[in-house]
Amino acid sequence: xxxxxxxxxxxxxxxxxxxxxxxxxxxxxxxxxxxxxxxxxxxxxxxxxxxxxxxxxxxxxxxxxxxxxxxxxxxxxxxxxxxxxxxxxxxxxxxxxxxxxxxxxxxxxxxxxxxxxxxxxxxxxxxxxxxxxxxxxxxxxxxxxxxxxxxxxxxxxxxxxxxxxxxxxxxxxxxxxxxxxxxxxxxxxxxxxxxxxxxxxxxxxxxxxxxxxxxxxxxxxxx
Amino acid sequence: xxxxxxxxxxxxxxxxxxxxxxxxxxxxxxxxxxxxxxxxxxxxxxxxxxxxxxxxxxxxxxxxxxxxxxxxxxxxxxxxxxxxxxxxxxxxxxxxxxxxxxxxxxxxxxxxxxxxxxxxxxxxxxxxxxxxxxxxxxxxxxxxxxxxxxxxxxxxxxxxxxxxxxxxxxxxxxxxxxxxxxxxxxxxxxxxxxxxxxxxxxxxxxxxxxxxxxxxxxxxxxx
DNA sequence: TCTATAAACTGAACGCGTTCAGTAAGGCGC
DNA sequence: GCGCCTTACTGAACGCGTTCAGTTTATAGA
Numbered sequence: 001x002x003x004x005x006x007x008x009x010x011x012x013x014x015x016x017x018x019x020x021x022x023x024x025x026x027x028x029x030x031x032x033x034x035x036x037x038x039x040x041x042x043x044x045x046x047x048x049x050x051x052x053x054x055x056x057x058x059x060x061x062x063x064x065x066x067x068x069x070x071x072x073x074x075x076x077x078x079x080x081x082x083x084x085x086x087x088x089x090x091x092x093x094x095x096x097x098x099x100x101x102x103x104x105x106x107x108x109x110x111x112x113x114x115x116x117x118x119x120x121x122x123x124x125x126x127x128x129x130x131x132x133x134x135x136x137x138x139x140x141x142x143x144x145x146x147x148x149x150x151x152x153x154x155x156x157x158x159x160x161x162x163x164x165x166x167x168x169x170x171x172x173x174x175x176x177x178x179x180x181x182x183x184x185x186x187x188x189x190x191x192x193x194x195x196x197x198x199x200x201x202x203x204x205x206x207x208x209x210x211x212x213x214x215x216x217x218x219x220x221x222x223x
Numbered sequence: 224x225x226x227x228x229x230x231x232x233x234x235x236x237x238x239x240x241x242x243x244x245x246x247x248x249x250x251x252x253x254x255x256x257x258x259x260x261x262x263x264x265x266x267x268x269x270x271x272x273x274x275x276x277x278x279x280x281x282x283x284x285x286x287x288x289x290x291x292x293x294x295x296x297x298x299x300x301x302x303x304x305x306x307x308x309x310x311x312x313x314x315x316x317x318x319x320x321x322x323x324x325x326x327x328x329x330x331x332x333x334x335x336x337x338x339x340x341x342x343x344x345x346x347x348x349x350x351x352x353x354x355x356x357x358x359x360x361x362x363x364x365x366x367x368x369x370x371x372x373x374x375x376x377x378x379x380x381x382x383x384x385x386x387x388x389x390x391x392x393x394x395x396x397x398x399x400x401x402x403x404x405x406x407x408x409x410x411x412x413x414x415x416x417x418x419x420x421x422x423x424x425x426x427x428x429x430x431x432x433x434x435x436x437x438x439x440x441x442x443x444x445x446x
Numbered sequence: 447t448c449t450a451t452a453a454a455c456t457g458a459a460c461g462c463g464t465t466c467a468g469t470a471a472g473g474c475g476c
Numbered sequence: 477g478c479g480c481c482t483t484a485c486t487g488a489a490c491g492c493g494t495t496c497a498g499t500t501t502a503t504a505g506a
Contacts, residue, residue, distance in 0.1 A: 007472095008484065033463060043486045045466085050484095054463065107337065114334045115396055173338055176446045188438040195431060208418060215411040223399045230502095231454070256493060266456045268496085273454095277493065449506085456499070462492085469486070476478085 012050045015040045016064075019047075019057045024101065028058065028108040055119050058108050059126065066129045069098055073136050077143060085194040087140040092164055092186065096171055096179075107172045110165075121165055134161045152200055152209060155216040163193055235273045238263045242270075242280045247324065251281065251331040278342045281331050282349065289352045292321055296359050300366060308417040310363040315387055315409060319394055319402075330395045333388075344388055357384045375423055375432060378439040386416055 018040040022031040033054055037044045051057050076094050081087045099106050109119055118125035137157040141148065148156060167189070171182040200209050241263040245254045256277055260267045274280050299317050304310045322329050332342055341348040360380040364371065371379060390412070394405040423432050 005483095011484080032461080034461090044464090045486055046484080048464070049486095052464095111335060111337045111340070113336055113392060113396075114330065117334070169336060173336075181441070181446060184441045185438070188434070188441045192431070192434050192438060195434070199431075208415070208422075211411070211415050211418070215408070215415060218404070218407045218411045223404060228453095234454080255491085257491090267494090268456055269454080271494070272456095275494095447506100449504105451504085452502090454499105454501070456497105458496095458498105460493105460495075462494100463490105464492100465490075466488095467486105468488105469484100471482105471484075473482090474480085 011042065011046070015042065015047050015050055016057060016060055020061055020102070020105070023058075023061075023105050023108075027104050028054075053118075055108075058105060058119060061102070061105060062109055062126065063129055065098070065102075066132060069095065070132070070136075072098065074139075077136070077139055081143075083194070084140065084144060084146070084197070085190055087143060088137075088160065088194070089186070089190055091136060091140055092167060095164075095168070096182070099168075103172060106168070110169050110172050130161075134158055137161055137164070147201075148197070149201055149209060151213045155213065155220070156197070158220065159216070160193075163189075234265065234269070238265065238270050238273055239280060239283055243284055243325070243328070246281075246284075246328050246331075250327050251277075276341075278331075281328060281342060284325070284328060285332055285349065286352055288321070288325075289355060292318065293355070293359075295321065297362075300359070300362050304366075306417070307363065307367060307369070307420070308413055310366060311360075311383065311417070312409070312413055314359060314363055315390060318387075318391070319405070322391075326395060329391070333392050333395050353384075357381055360384055360387070370424075371420070372424055372432060374436045378436065378443070379420070381443065382439070383416075386412075 019036045076090045112120040115122040134157045137160040174182045242259045299313045335343040338345040357380045360383040397405045
Protein backbone atom coordinates (compact mmCIF):
# COMPACT_ATOMS: atom_id res chain seq x y z
CA UNK A 1 0.00 0.00 0.00
CA UNK A 2 2.76 2.41 0.96
CA UNK A 3 4.84 1.18 -1.94
CA UNK A 4 1.92 1.70 -4.25
CA UNK A 5 1.21 5.28 -3.30
CA UNK A 6 4.92 5.86 -3.08
CA UNK A 7 5.51 4.68 -6.64
CA UNK A 8 2.66 6.83 -7.77
CA UNK A 9 4.05 9.84 -5.94
CA UNK A 10 7.40 9.25 -7.60
CA UNK A 11 5.84 9.18 -11.05
CA UNK A 12 4.02 12.39 -10.34
CA UNK A 13 7.18 14.07 -9.11
CA UNK A 14 9.12 12.76 -12.11
CA UNK A 15 6.60 14.18 -14.55
CA UNK A 16 6.53 17.53 -12.78
CA UNK A 17 10.31 17.90 -12.56
CA UNK A 18 10.75 16.78 -16.16
CA UNK A 19 8.18 19.31 -17.27
CA UNK A 20 9.74 22.14 -15.27
CA UNK A 21 13.19 21.32 -16.63
CA UNK A 22 11.89 21.44 -20.20
CA UNK A 23 9.96 24.63 -19.53
CA UNK A 24 13.13 26.22 -18.17
CA UNK A 25 15.19 25.09 -21.14
CA UNK A 26 12.87 25.96 -23.98
CA UNK A 27 10.01 27.94 -22.51
CA UNK A 28 6.45 27.00 -21.66
CA UNK A 29 4.88 27.39 -25.08
CA UNK A 30 7.62 25.64 -27.03
CA UNK A 31 7.44 22.61 -24.75
CA UNK A 32 5.02 19.90 -25.79
CA UNK A 33 3.04 17.55 -23.58
CA UNK A 34 4.31 14.71 -25.81
CA UNK A 35 7.89 15.83 -25.16
CA UNK A 36 7.31 15.86 -21.44
CA UNK A 37 5.81 12.37 -21.55
CA UNK A 38 8.63 11.03 -23.74
CA UNK A 39 11.34 12.58 -21.58
CA UNK A 40 9.73 11.19 -18.42
CA UNK A 41 9.27 7.80 -20.13
CA UNK A 42 5.54 7.60 -19.66
CA UNK A 43 2.66 7.66 -22.09
CA UNK A 44 1.04 10.93 -22.99
CA UNK A 45 -2.06 9.99 -21.03
CA UNK A 46 -0.08 9.53 -17.83
CA UNK A 47 0.72 13.22 -17.65
CA UNK A 48 -3.01 13.87 -17.78
CA UNK A 49 -3.62 11.28 -15.12
CA UNK A 50 -1.55 13.37 -12.70
CA UNK A 51 -2.07 16.88 -14.04
CA UNK A 52 -5.38 17.89 -15.51
CA UNK A 53 -3.78 20.22 -18.04
CA UNK A 54 -0.55 21.79 -19.16
CA UNK A 55 -1.48 24.82 -17.08
CA UNK A 56 -1.87 22.62 -14.02
CA UNK A 57 1.83 21.85 -14.23
CA UNK A 58 2.59 25.53 -13.89
CA UNK A 59 0.15 25.83 -11.03
CA UNK A 60 1.89 22.96 -9.27
CA UNK A 61 5.16 24.81 -9.74
CA UNK A 62 3.58 27.95 -8.31
CA UNK A 63 2.27 26.09 -5.27
CA UNK A 64 5.61 24.39 -4.70
CA UNK A 65 7.44 27.71 -5.03
CA UNK A 66 5.15 29.37 -2.54
CA UNK A 67 5.76 26.56 -0.08
CA UNK A 68 9.53 26.82 -0.54
CA UNK A 69 9.44 30.59 -0.33
CA UNK A 70 7.52 30.78 2.90
CA UNK A 71 10.42 29.86 5.23
CA UNK A 72 12.76 32.06 3.19
CA UNK A 73 10.43 35.01 3.59
CA UNK A 74 9.94 34.30 7.28
CA UNK A 75 13.70 34.34 7.71
CA UNK A 76 13.98 37.62 5.81
CA UNK A 77 11.30 39.21 7.96
CA UNK A 78 12.99 37.98 11.10
CA UNK A 79 16.03 40.11 10.30
CA UNK A 80 15.66 43.47 12.00
CA UNK A 81 15.06 45.87 9.14
CA UNK A 82 14.81 49.49 10.14
CA UNK A 83 11.45 50.20 8.55
CA UNK A 84 8.63 49.08 6.30
CA UNK A 85 10.43 50.15 3.16
CA UNK A 86 13.43 47.97 3.99
CA UNK A 87 11.21 45.00 4.76
CA UNK A 88 9.24 45.34 1.53
CA UNK A 89 12.45 45.69 -0.42
CA UNK A 90 13.81 42.52 1.16
CA UNK A 91 10.57 40.61 0.54
CA UNK A 92 10.34 41.53 -3.10
CA UNK A 93 13.99 41.07 -4.00
CA UNK A 94 13.99 37.70 -2.26
CA UNK A 95 11.13 36.60 -4.47
CA UNK A 96 12.70 37.91 -7.64
CA UNK A 97 15.95 36.13 -6.82
CA UNK A 98 14.11 32.93 -6.07
CA UNK A 99 12.21 33.04 -9.35
CA UNK A 100 15.17 34.17 -11.45
CA UNK A 101 15.90 30.72 -12.96
CA UNK A 102 12.23 30.30 -13.87
CA UNK A 103 11.47 33.76 -15.10
CA UNK A 104 10.00 32.52 -18.37
CA UNK A 105 7.77 30.07 -16.54
CA UNK A 106 6.47 32.86 -14.38
CA UNK A 107 5.46 34.68 -17.52
CA UNK A 108 3.07 31.84 -18.28
CA UNK A 109 1.52 32.53 -14.89
CA UNK A 110 1.40 36.27 -15.28
CA UNK A 111 0.21 36.27 -18.88
CA UNK A 112 -3.50 36.10 -18.09
CA UNK A 113 -5.64 38.78 -16.53
CA UNK A 114 -8.85 36.81 -16.81
CA UNK A 115 -9.82 35.80 -13.26
CA UNK A 116 -11.62 32.86 -14.87
CA UNK A 117 -8.38 31.48 -16.25
CA UNK A 118 -6.78 29.14 -13.76
CA UNK A 119 -3.30 30.56 -14.35
CA UNK A 120 -4.37 34.08 -13.56
CA UNK A 121 -2.98 35.35 -10.25
CA UNK A 122 -6.57 36.39 -9.52
CA UNK A 123 -8.17 33.03 -10.22
CA UNK A 124 -10.03 30.78 -7.86
CA UNK A 125 -7.45 28.04 -8.48
CA UNK A 126 -4.63 30.18 -7.16
CA UNK A 127 -6.66 31.65 -4.30
CA UNK A 128 -4.98 29.69 -1.51
CA UNK A 129 -1.52 30.57 -2.78
CA UNK A 130 -2.48 34.23 -3.19
CA UNK A 131 -3.88 34.47 0.32
CA UNK A 132 -0.76 33.02 1.83
CA UNK A 133 1.29 35.46 -0.18
CA UNK A 134 -0.78 38.38 1.05
CA UNK A 135 -0.10 37.17 4.60
CA UNK A 136 3.60 37.89 4.17
CA UNK A 137 2.75 41.55 3.64
CA UNK A 138 0.56 41.49 6.72
CA UNK A 139 3.63 40.36 8.64
CA UNK A 140 5.84 43.03 7.09
CA UNK A 141 3.32 45.62 8.25
CA UNK A 142 2.95 44.16 11.73
CA UNK A 143 6.69 44.11 12.34
CA UNK A 144 6.70 47.78 13.43
CA UNK A 145 4.74 49.12 16.33
CA UNK A 146 3.56 51.84 13.94
CA UNK A 147 -0.20 52.29 13.98
CA UNK A 148 -1.77 52.54 10.57
CA UNK A 149 -5.14 54.24 10.26
CA UNK A 150 -7.84 51.82 11.37
CA UNK A 151 -9.93 52.24 8.24
CA UNK A 152 -7.02 51.70 5.86
CA UNK A 153 -5.08 49.05 7.76
CA UNK A 154 -7.21 46.02 6.78
CA UNK A 155 -6.68 46.82 3.11
CA UNK A 156 -2.96 47.46 3.18
CA UNK A 157 -1.75 43.88 2.76
CA UNK A 158 -3.82 43.39 -0.39
CA UNK A 159 -2.73 46.76 -1.74
CA UNK A 160 0.93 45.93 -1.20
CA UNK A 161 0.39 42.55 -2.80
CA UNK A 162 -1.00 44.24 -5.90
CA UNK A 163 1.99 46.54 -5.91
CA UNK A 164 4.27 43.52 -5.76
CA UNK A 165 2.39 41.84 -8.61
CA UNK A 166 2.94 44.94 -10.71
CA UNK A 167 6.66 44.80 -10.05
CA UNK A 168 6.80 41.10 -10.85
CA UNK A 169 4.81 41.59 -14.03
CA UNK A 170 7.20 44.30 -15.13
CA UNK A 171 10.15 42.08 -14.26
CA UNK A 172 8.82 39.12 -16.19
CA UNK A 173 8.74 41.11 -19.41
CA UNK A 174 11.75 43.27 -18.68
CA UNK A 175 14.22 42.80 -21.54
CA UNK A 176 16.94 45.05 -20.16
CA UNK A 177 20.23 43.34 -19.18
CA UNK A 178 19.87 41.74 -15.76
CA UNK A 179 16.38 43.27 -15.63
CA UNK A 180 17.95 46.44 -14.33
CA UNK A 181 14.92 48.47 -15.36
CA UNK A 182 12.86 46.53 -12.84
CA UNK A 183 15.31 47.26 -10.07
CA UNK A 184 15.29 50.93 -10.99
CA UNK A 185 11.51 50.80 -10.94
CA UNK A 186 11.61 49.21 -7.52
CA UNK A 187 14.05 51.80 -6.12
CA UNK A 188 11.91 54.62 -7.47
CA UNK A 189 8.49 53.29 -6.56
CA UNK A 190 9.07 51.83 -3.14
CA UNK A 191 9.81 55.20 -1.48
CA UNK A 192 6.63 56.57 -3.03
CA UNK A 193 4.55 53.70 -1.74
CA UNK A 194 5.88 53.92 1.79
CA UNK A 195 5.72 57.71 1.75
CA UNK A 196 2.08 57.58 0.74
CA UNK A 197 1.34 55.17 3.56
CA UNK A 198 3.05 57.54 6.00
CA UNK A 199 1.19 60.54 4.61
CA UNK A 200 -2.10 58.72 4.99
CA UNK A 201 -1.76 58.98 8.77
CA UNK A 202 -1.77 62.79 8.67
CA UNK A 203 -5.06 64.40 9.78
CA UNK A 204 -4.79 66.64 6.72
CA UNK A 205 -5.12 63.59 4.51
CA UNK A 206 -8.22 62.25 6.14
CA UNK A 207 -10.59 63.25 3.30
CA UNK A 208 -8.45 61.69 0.60
CA UNK A 209 -7.88 58.61 2.73
CA UNK A 210 -11.60 58.27 3.26
CA UNK A 211 -12.17 58.36 -0.48
CA UNK A 212 -9.48 55.76 -0.94
CA UNK A 213 -10.97 53.43 1.64
CA UNK A 214 -14.36 53.76 -0.03
CA UNK A 215 -12.71 52.86 -3.29
CA UNK A 216 -11.09 49.79 -1.79
CA UNK A 217 -14.40 48.74 -0.26
CA UNK A 218 -15.99 49.08 -3.67
CA UNK A 219 -13.31 46.89 -5.21
CA UNK A 220 -13.18 44.14 -2.62
CA UNK A 221 -16.64 44.43 -1.07
CA UNK A 222 -19.86 42.62 -2.01
CA UNK A 223 -21.99 43.40 -5.06
CA UNK B 224 -9.05 46.68 -61.43
CA UNK B 225 -11.50 48.54 -59.26
CA UNK B 226 -13.98 45.68 -59.50
CA UNK B 227 -11.25 43.25 -58.56
CA UNK B 228 -10.06 45.03 -55.45
CA UNK B 229 -13.66 45.79 -54.65
CA UNK B 230 -14.66 42.15 -54.73
CA UNK B 231 -11.68 41.34 -52.60
CA UNK B 232 -12.51 44.07 -50.15
CA UNK B 233 -16.05 42.73 -49.94
CA UNK B 234 -14.82 39.25 -49.14
CA UNK B 235 -12.57 40.62 -46.43
CA UNK B 236 -15.41 42.64 -44.94
CA UNK B 237 -17.73 39.63 -45.14
CA UNK B 238 -15.28 37.41 -43.29
CA UNK B 239 -14.69 40.05 -40.63
CA UNK B 240 -18.35 40.80 -40.02
CA UNK B 241 -19.24 37.10 -39.97
CA UNK B 242 -16.49 36.48 -37.46
CA UNK B 243 -17.54 39.35 -35.23
CA UNK B 244 -21.17 38.23 -35.32
CA UNK B 245 -20.17 34.72 -34.27
CA UNK B 246 -17.84 36.04 -31.57
CA UNK B 247 -20.68 38.14 -30.21
CA UNK B 248 -23.11 35.22 -30.25
CA UNK B 249 -20.97 32.50 -28.77
CA UNK B 250 -17.78 34.16 -27.58
CA UNK B 251 -14.28 34.29 -28.99
CA UNK B 252 -12.99 30.95 -27.76
CA UNK B 253 -16.08 28.92 -28.62
CA UNK B 254 -16.05 30.20 -32.18
CA UNK B 255 -14.06 28.18 -34.67
CA UNK B 256 -12.17 29.38 -37.72
CA UNK B 257 -13.93 26.61 -39.64
CA UNK B 258 -17.30 27.93 -38.49
CA UNK B 259 -16.40 31.43 -39.60
CA UNK B 260 -15.32 30.17 -43.00
CA UNK B 261 -18.43 28.03 -43.42
CA UNK B 262 -20.76 30.83 -42.35
CA UNK B 263 -19.05 33.25 -44.74
CA UNK B 264 -19.14 30.62 -47.49
CA UNK B 265 -15.42 30.56 -48.15
CA UNK B 266 -12.76 27.93 -47.61
CA UNK B 267 -10.86 27.84 -44.37
CA UNK B 268 -7.74 29.09 -46.12
CA UNK B 269 -9.49 32.23 -47.31
CA UNK B 270 -9.85 33.53 -43.79
CA UNK B 271 -6.09 33.16 -43.44
CA UNK B 272 -5.56 34.92 -46.75
CA UNK B 273 -7.15 38.02 -45.28
CA UNK B 274 -6.34 37.67 -41.60
CA UNK B 275 -3.08 36.21 -40.47
CA UNK B 276 -4.63 34.63 -37.39
CA UNK B 277 -7.75 34.38 -35.29
CA UNK B 278 -6.31 37.12 -33.09
CA UNK B 279 -5.90 39.36 -36.11
CA UNK B 280 -9.68 39.37 -36.48
CA UNK B 281 -9.97 40.82 -32.99
CA UNK B 282 -7.26 43.34 -33.77
CA UNK B 283 -9.18 44.41 -36.87
CA UNK B 284 -12.23 44.87 -34.68
CA UNK B 285 -10.18 46.93 -32.26
CA UNK B 286 -8.84 49.16 -35.06
CA UNK B 287 -12.31 49.58 -36.53
CA UNK B 288 -13.75 50.44 -33.12
CA UNK B 289 -11.08 53.01 -32.48
CA UNK B 290 -11.81 54.65 -35.84
CA UNK B 291 -15.54 54.70 -35.12
CA UNK B 292 -14.98 55.96 -31.60
CA UNK B 293 -12.78 58.89 -32.56
CA UNK B 294 -15.54 61.17 -33.87
CA UNK B 295 -17.77 60.13 -30.98
CA UNK B 296 -15.10 61.08 -28.50
CA UNK B 297 -14.38 64.34 -30.30
CA UNK B 298 -18.04 65.21 -30.07
CA UNK B 299 -18.11 64.36 -26.37
CA UNK B 300 -15.07 66.55 -25.73
CA UNK B 301 -16.62 69.40 -27.67
CA UNK B 302 -19.43 69.59 -25.16
CA UNK B 303 -18.58 72.12 -22.49
CA UNK B 304 -17.91 70.03 -19.41
CA UNK B 305 -17.14 71.96 -16.31
CA UNK B 306 -13.84 70.26 -15.45
CA UNK B 307 -11.40 67.46 -16.09
CA UNK B 308 -13.33 65.01 -13.98
CA UNK B 309 -16.47 65.53 -16.04
CA UNK B 310 -14.58 65.13 -19.28
CA UNK B 311 -12.88 61.93 -18.18
CA UNK B 312 -16.17 60.57 -16.99
CA UNK B 313 -17.75 61.33 -20.34
CA UNK B 314 -14.85 59.80 -22.27
CA UNK B 315 -14.82 56.58 -20.32
CA UNK B 316 -18.57 56.02 -20.17
CA UNK B 317 -18.81 56.69 -23.89
CA UNK B 318 -16.29 53.95 -24.54
CA UNK B 319 -17.98 51.50 -22.21
CA UNK B 320 -21.32 52.16 -23.86
CA UNK B 321 -19.83 51.72 -27.29
CA UNK B 322 -18.22 48.41 -26.38
CA UNK B 323 -21.22 47.09 -24.44
CA UNK B 324 -22.47 44.75 -27.21
CA UNK B 325 -18.97 43.33 -27.65
CA UNK B 326 -17.91 43.05 -24.06
CA UNK B 327 -16.89 39.43 -24.40
CA UNK B 328 -14.80 40.20 -27.46
CA UNK B 329 -13.00 42.90 -25.56
CA UNK B 330 -12.06 40.32 -22.98
CA UNK B 331 -10.10 38.50 -25.66
CA UNK B 332 -8.20 41.74 -26.15
CA UNK B 333 -7.66 42.44 -22.48
CA UNK B 334 -6.81 38.88 -21.53
CA UNK B 335 -3.08 39.12 -22.25
CA UNK B 336 -0.53 41.14 -20.36
CA UNK B 337 2.40 39.94 -22.41
CA UNK B 338 3.56 42.90 -24.52
CA UNK B 339 4.85 40.32 -26.99
CA UNK B 340 1.36 38.98 -27.61
CA UNK B 341 -0.28 40.86 -30.44
CA UNK B 342 -3.60 41.11 -28.60
CA UNK B 343 -2.05 42.77 -25.58
CA UNK B 344 -3.00 46.43 -25.24
CA UNK B 345 0.74 47.01 -24.78
CA UNK B 346 1.86 45.18 -27.91
CA UNK B 347 3.65 46.57 -30.92
CA UNK B 348 0.72 45.50 -33.10
CA UNK B 349 -1.70 47.69 -31.21
CA UNK B 350 0.72 50.59 -30.83
CA UNK B 351 -0.91 52.89 -33.39
CA UNK B 352 -4.34 52.34 -31.87
CA UNK B 353 -3.00 52.88 -28.37
CA UNK B 354 -1.28 56.12 -29.28
CA UNK B 355 -4.40 57.53 -30.85
CA UNK B 356 -6.32 56.55 -27.75
CA UNK B 357 -3.82 58.32 -25.53
CA UNK B 358 -4.33 61.43 -27.68
CA UNK B 359 -7.94 61.66 -26.54
CA UNK B 360 -6.71 62.10 -22.98
CA UNK B 361 -4.29 64.75 -24.13
CA UNK B 362 -7.29 66.62 -25.52
CA UNK B 363 -9.28 66.17 -22.34
CA UNK B 364 -6.40 67.71 -20.42
CA UNK B 365 -5.91 70.56 -22.88
CA UNK B 366 -9.55 71.57 -22.79
CA UNK B 367 -9.06 73.67 -19.63
CA UNK B 368 -6.73 76.57 -19.37
CA UNK B 369 -5.44 74.93 -16.17
CA UNK B 370 -1.67 74.65 -16.08
CA UNK B 371 -0.36 71.30 -14.98
CA UNK B 372 3.16 71.10 -13.55
CA UNK B 373 5.64 71.15 -16.43
CA UNK B 374 7.49 68.03 -15.28
CA UNK B 375 4.36 65.96 -14.83
CA UNK B 376 2.29 67.24 -17.76
CA UNK B 377 3.94 65.18 -20.52
CA UNK B 378 3.19 61.98 -18.63
CA UNK B 379 -0.40 62.68 -17.72
CA UNK B 380 -2.06 61.39 -20.90
CA UNK B 381 -0.34 58.00 -20.60
CA UNK B 382 -1.15 57.83 -16.90
CA UNK B 383 -4.82 58.54 -17.53
CA UNK B 384 -4.81 55.98 -20.33
CA UNK B 385 -3.51 53.34 -17.92
CA UNK B 386 -6.21 54.34 -15.47
CA UNK B 387 -8.80 53.88 -18.19
CA UNK B 388 -7.39 50.48 -19.10
CA UNK B 389 -7.75 49.45 -15.48
CA UNK B 390 -11.39 50.47 -15.48
CA UNK B 391 -12.04 48.66 -18.76
CA UNK B 392 -10.29 45.54 -17.51
CA UNK B 393 -12.43 45.55 -14.40
CA UNK B 394 -15.54 46.08 -16.52
CA UNK B 395 -14.73 43.23 -18.87
CA UNK B 396 -14.71 40.72 -16.04
CA UNK B 397 -17.36 42.41 -13.93
CA UNK B 398 -20.13 39.86 -13.32
CA UNK B 399 -22.42 42.14 -11.35
CA UNK B 400 -25.79 42.98 -12.98
CA UNK B 401 -25.32 45.71 -15.55
CA UNK B 402 -21.69 45.85 -14.43
CA UNK B 403 -22.74 48.18 -11.67
CA UNK B 404 -19.60 47.44 -9.69
CA UNK B 405 -17.57 49.03 -12.45
CA UNK B 406 -19.67 52.16 -12.36
CA UNK B 407 -19.30 52.35 -8.61
CA UNK B 408 -15.56 51.91 -9.07
CA UNK B 409 -15.56 54.72 -11.60
CA UNK B 410 -17.52 57.08 -9.34
CA UNK B 411 -15.20 56.35 -6.45
CA UNK B 412 -11.89 56.44 -8.28
CA UNK B 413 -12.34 59.35 -10.64
CA UNK B 414 -12.54 61.97 -7.85
CA UNK B 415 -9.35 60.53 -6.38
CA UNK B 416 -7.52 60.67 -9.67
CA UNK B 417 -8.51 64.25 -10.40
CA UNK B 418 -7.91 65.27 -6.80
CA UNK B 419 -4.39 63.86 -6.94
CA UNK B 420 -3.70 65.77 -10.14
CA UNK B 421 -4.90 68.95 -8.47
CA UNK B 422 -2.84 68.28 -5.35
CA UNK B 423 0.24 67.74 -7.48
CA UNK B 424 0.25 71.44 -8.32
CA UNK B 425 0.70 72.44 -4.67
CA UNK B 426 4.24 73.56 -3.72
CA UNK B 427 3.96 71.33 -0.67
CA UNK B 428 3.72 68.31 -2.95
CA UNK B 429 6.78 69.13 -4.98
CA UNK B 430 9.01 66.42 -3.39
CA UNK B 431 6.47 63.65 -3.89
CA UNK B 432 5.74 64.87 -7.39
CA UNK B 433 9.42 64.84 -8.20
CA UNK B 434 9.67 61.23 -7.06
CA UNK B 435 6.66 60.38 -9.17
CA UNK B 436 8.09 61.98 -12.27
CA UNK B 437 11.33 60.09 -11.77
CA UNK B 438 9.32 56.93 -11.49
CA UNK B 439 7.48 57.66 -14.72
CA UNK B 440 10.76 58.44 -16.47
CA UNK B 441 12.10 55.12 -15.27
CA UNK B 442 9.04 53.33 -16.66
CA UNK B 443 8.81 55.03 -20.03
CA UNK B 444 12.38 56.20 -20.50
CA UNK B 445 15.27 54.38 -22.23
CA UNK B 446 17.23 51.47 -20.77
C1' DT C 447 -7.41 37.41 -78.72
C1' DC C 448 -4.01 35.15 -76.43
C1' DT C 449 -0.76 34.67 -72.88
C1' DA C 450 1.68 35.24 -68.56
C1' DT C 451 1.68 36.91 -64.08
C1' DA C 452 -0.11 38.07 -60.01
C1' DA C 453 -4.09 37.96 -56.84
C1' DA C 454 -7.71 35.28 -54.81
C1' DC C 455 -8.77 31.45 -53.17
C1' DT C 456 -8.90 25.85 -51.93
C1' DG C 457 -8.67 21.95 -48.72
C1' DA C 458 -5.71 18.35 -47.18
C1' DA C 459 -2.32 17.93 -43.71
C1' DC C 460 0.39 19.13 -39.45
C1' DG C 461 1.22 19.79 -34.61
C1' DC C 462 -0.77 20.77 -30.60
C1' DG C 463 -3.65 20.14 -26.06
C1' DT C 464 -6.94 17.18 -24.54
C1' DT C 465 -10.13 13.00 -24.03
C1' DC C 466 -11.36 8.41 -23.35
C1' DA C 467 -12.19 3.50 -23.97
C1' DG C 468 -9.33 0.14 -22.85
C1' DT C 469 -5.43 -2.64 -20.32
C1' DA C 470 -2.21 -3.96 -16.67
C1' DA C 471 -1.14 -4.48 -11.92
C1' DG C 472 -1.26 -4.24 -7.04
C1' DG C 473 -3.76 -5.32 -2.81
C1' DC C 474 -7.81 -7.43 -0.23
C1' DG C 475 -11.41 -10.69 1.17
C1' DC C 476 -12.19 -15.59 0.83
C1' DG D 477 -4.43 -19.48 -4.75
C1' DC D 478 -8.52 -17.05 -6.88
C1' DG D 479 -11.67 -13.59 -8.16
C1' DC D 480 -12.48 -8.59 -7.77
C1' DC D 481 -12.05 -3.83 -7.43
C1' DT D 482 -9.49 0.18 -7.47
C1' DT D 483 -5.47 2.60 -8.97
C1' DA D 484 -2.08 3.44 -12.48
C1' DC D 485 -1.33 3.81 -16.75
C1' DT D 486 -1.72 3.37 -22.46
C1' DG D 487 -2.10 5.33 -27.07
C1' DA D 488 -5.31 6.12 -30.71
C1' DA D 489 -8.44 9.68 -31.87
C1' DC D 490 -10.68 14.37 -31.75
C1' DG D 491 -11.01 19.26 -32.49
C1' DC D 492 -8.60 23.16 -32.92
C1' DG D 493 -5.45 26.99 -35.09
C1' DT D 494 -2.39 27.21 -38.62
C1' DT D 495 0.35 26.16 -43.02
C1' DC D 496 1.12 25.39 -47.69
C1' DA D 497 1.40 23.30 -52.24
C1' DG D 498 -1.68 23.73 -55.40
C1' DT D 499 -5.77 25.57 -58.45
C1' DT D 500 -8.73 29.02 -60.22
C1' DT D 501 -9.70 33.68 -61.63
C1' DA D 502 -8.91 38.29 -63.25
C1' DT D 503 -6.37 41.61 -65.65
C1' DA D 504 -2.38 43.92 -67.82
C1' DG D 505 0.65 43.62 -71.77
C1' DA D 506 1.86 41.82 -76.70
